[in-house]
Amino acid sequence: MKRAVSLFLCFLIVITGFGGKSSQNTSDGSKTVYVTKTGTKYHTEKCQYAKSAKKKSLEDATDAGYDPCKKCKPPILEEDDDDDDEVTYVLNTSTKKFHYADCTYAKKISSKNYKETSKSRSALIKAGYSACGHCKP
Numbered sequence: 001m002k003r004a005v006s007l008f009l010c011f012l013i014v015i016t017g018f019g020g021k022s023s024q025n026t027s028d029g030s031k032t033v034y035v036t037k038t039g040t041k042y043h044t045e046k047c048q049y050a051k052s053a054k055k056k057s058l059e060d061a062t063d064a065g066y067d068p069c070k071k072c073k074p075p076i077l078e079e080d081d082d083d084d085d086e087v088t089y090v091l092n093t094s095t096k097k098f099h100y101a102d103c104t105y106a107k108k109i110s111s112k113n114y115k116e117t118s119k120s121r122s123a124l125i126k127a128g129y130s131a132c133g134h135c136k137p
């Protein structure tokens with residue numbers, strides 16, 4: 001009986017080891033996605049919408065503002081899926097600064113310039129925002 005259990009454990013280790021390797025292989029190199037002329041989404045090769053679509057690298061598609069298609073679930077650029085520590089930043093759309101939500105200056109932003117976002121820090125900087133010098137987000 002003991003032997004059976006240890007055999008089973010070995011088997012598990014082999015399987016999980018294997019899984020790790022193959023997922024590493026697929027993340028090698030840049031990913032290719034497909035965008036259509038009129039659409040705002042990017043797709044995988046197999047998606048029905050990709051028939052009349054152009055090839056693009058995942059990075060280019062993300063930079064150009066395309067969103068992942070909900071149907072075919074294409075890969076997402078790693079920068080965007082930091083779901084371990086999801087931080088909400090507060091934007092001042094007038095001064096182009098971003099704050100932590102509990103910053104005293106964030107609370108002073110007038111409601112028409114006030115915007116909350118779950119975008120990553122680097123995405124905000126790419127979009128032209130700069131970090132508040134007070135709360136240093």
Ligand SMILES: [Zn+2]
Binds near residue numbers: 072
């Ligand atoms: Zn699609």
Ligand SMILES: [Zn+2]
Binds near residue numbers: 105134
């Ligand atoms: Zn601040």
